[in-house]
Amino acid sequence: MSMDTIEADEVDVSDVLGSAIERREDPALITGEGTYTDDIQDPEMAHMAVLRSQYGHAEIESIDTSEAEAMDGVIAVYTAEDIEETGTPGDLPVGWLLPNLKTPSHPILAKDRVRYQGDGVAVVVAEERYVAQDALDRIDVEYDRLDAVVDPKAAVDESAPQVHEWEDSDVQSNQAFDWEIGDGDATDEAFENAAHTVSVDLENQRLIPNAMEPRATVAEYKPGTEELEVFMTSQNPHLHRQLMSAVLGVPEHKIRVVAPEVGGGFGSKIHHYPDEALTSWCSMQLKRPVKWQATRSETYLTDAHGRDHITHGELAMDEDGTITGMRVKTYAGMGAYLSTFAPAVPTYLYGTLLSGQYDIPAIHCNVIGAFTNGAPVDAYRGAGRPEAIYVVERLVTLGAREMGMDPAEFRRQNFVPSDGFPHETPVAVVYDSGDYEPALDKALEMVDYEALRERQAELREDGRYLGIGFSSYIEACGLAPSELAGQLGAQAGLWESGLVRVHPTGKVTAFSGTSGHGQGHETTYAQIVSDELGIPYDDIEIVEGDTDEIPQGMGTYGSRSAAVGGSALVTSSQKVVEKARKIAAHLLETGEEDIEFENGEFSVTGAPERSMTIQEVAQQAYLAHNMPEGVEPGLEETSFYDPDNFTFPFGTHVAVVEVDPESGEIEFEQYAAVDDVGNQINPKIVEGQVHGGIAQGIGQALYEQAVYDDNGTLVSGSMQDYAVPKAEHIPHMDTDDTVTPSPHNPLGVKGVGEAGTIAAPQAVVNAVTDALSPFGVDHIDMPITEEKVWRAVNESEEGS
């Protein structure tokens, strides 16, 4: 099924919300007019390049920069010592603190020791990009190589090489934290009393985000005003401003951060990396604009990686297959340093989702965070939630197999029932709303399940292996509320700001603190504001991504933009309408309670001919010749919306594959996705987000993996070695939906950005293991390569 887009001028204001309007972002992007960071040019601009450690772990014995400095066109070469000499704080902060968390210092240039391949050692600033790169080769660094550790479970072994030395601790260990959630005793009891149990050992492999635009920064320090202007690849400009202020010691109000067009993020452009601070610092030293543009190989080495879990999971069931308990132990790789929000990802974003769509009375989860000699790990599309649902959905699939039950029916039996909401799980979250069976039913219908099972049996007779894999997922979006986040260790609020400015002409500019990078916010936000104000869509301009224009903001990640940012715009719009209602009532000489507002028009109840449009009210509000008492001139409102709770989108995806046990090849036959993301502002944009998410999930299931060798050298360091899926690798996807609005935000939206990435991996893994069930294959770790299939079949009892 393919949905057609609609031109904006074909949509009446009363239908604007929920229409598949064409994206207003597209004309600039399809004509080459969009400005990405590297498109910014300035004749005064110098270019920075970073010398990065080629070793995973080594002492720096000496750095000789003299030969590089002597090169024509080289302006300066800096090391950690130079940064220290200027008194710059120079250390990246951690944005989420856990109890007893070890927080190593993370300097923006390594001083005595490098801890992962890619750790910055020195920077060159040159007149030209190529010269800066050339000069890196002329810097002579003497290293004393050290043993490395890259496996998170091996890293916490006492004998492992130590990534950090802890001066304030007697215990030298790579353990960053030991965190738990749930009731251990109740869970143990559930397992003691269980009629059936299943368990699985699995890895959720390390991934590299691979936004198509590599990270980049253009910084210009203006000595006259002492202002620092930074254009950068950011998902959250205000947060970057705040963090950069701490790193550089420049007051926040003297920094402007702008995210121009941003070519994808998937989490990787949330965090504060050394590079943007280094570019800014160089500009401050040299008093001229400086540009840094990462190469693809730099992004492989230094973009925060995702996932990296080693997990043992267990499920307890009673005699009829009702789930009674779940126990999970996970070793989570953190990499060499704690990236900005890294501690939250394998803990509060992971352990709290382990109940999935199921009513499970007892859950216990223990997560050990481990430092390793790899790139720091942080949020990557889904962030913690894909890891959780992968464990749940693998265990539930194995549970059904243990019980000899159909995997769809086993799920149905254990779902939180439709009358069970709000539903409090044993892992500290309350699901806002849900209705899981209709999504499952729709997915079964889309693949014609009964016929498919029959065909599967027939094909097996011919030695062909069809597999059907289910994934009934849940996710937590729109992280909230700020007070709770604070109690859990967040060093930031989770509100969002929105400013709605109605101009004297009746046109509107609305400002949001979120910062889109491909999601189509300008289109969806204009739909929201148009609907609230009754002002035509084309009369509404949306501004994002500039700290000088937008009051404050938290940015775009965790599928928060519509639920939190959109709600802030709704609140501000409603405030605008209320103020305009006061003015209209005054001008129409009646009481406020007698004024009705619909589709942009204020009218007197019972006397519709006495009316004013909101545009006329705006004009009067700025003329201010005749205002009601106590009402200020002008028509604009700001709000800071702090959500009451997360939202919990859900759905069921079904992958149908055929596996050739001889060659290990996996071929998609169908991929069906039913997602419930609450109300949809623009269904075409929702569909696009689902498609893209599934593609990344399939990428994880079948192709992608960041691989380090034992020395901490990144083996998958280029697109030649790391398999970003191509058009031929991703099947046709059939998408459909159910709609269960979120009860606690004014739009009833839930969030869709990560749904596909959370849902797809286990749909595919469950399909492959279903296909191979005649061989007794229970589990294959991702990415499921042909070799792994072949080995699993050949090493299984039935296959050998």
Next chain:
Amino acid sequence: MTENDITLTVNGTEHDLTVEPRTLLVHALRDELGYTGANVGCESSLCGACTVDMDGDAVKSCTVLAVQADGTEIETVEGLAEDDEFHPIQEGFQKEHGLQCGYCTPGMMMTAKDLLERNSSPDEGEIREALEGNLCRCTGYQNIVNAVEFAADRMDADTAEDVAADGGTATIDDSDVGRTEGQ
């Protein structure tokens, strides 16, 4: 380093410029001439974000030296639209939601153009195969395939209209005409 004087004709405009022998075509286009539509995604020919048309063929401009392109005709994304009218491929990408962040899009469209010039009605498999050198991380490719199909239909209809206008006998599929109205 020695420098070379070269001439590039970009979107019909001739430019004389001086480059180092190692300067990549994409950097000459972007940094020297200001055509920033082609993007640099990998500098290794693997992602295709920098694809431009050189003398009628789609090339990855991150692995062509500017000196190799001396004397050629280059077309970039900036040259796709004519007289403020989107090229059918651009129209397809917008109508079918064939882009999200837009970073891979210029390269994707230039590859699609190359494909449609060789094969005016490719099937889904042929489109996916033709796009194998262009990576996209946002869209899941499905709507990109739809965008190319849209463009193929539209270009077919345009050709049929031209034939008809010349007194030819080609017939126009009603559904195609309907889709092109009001553009």
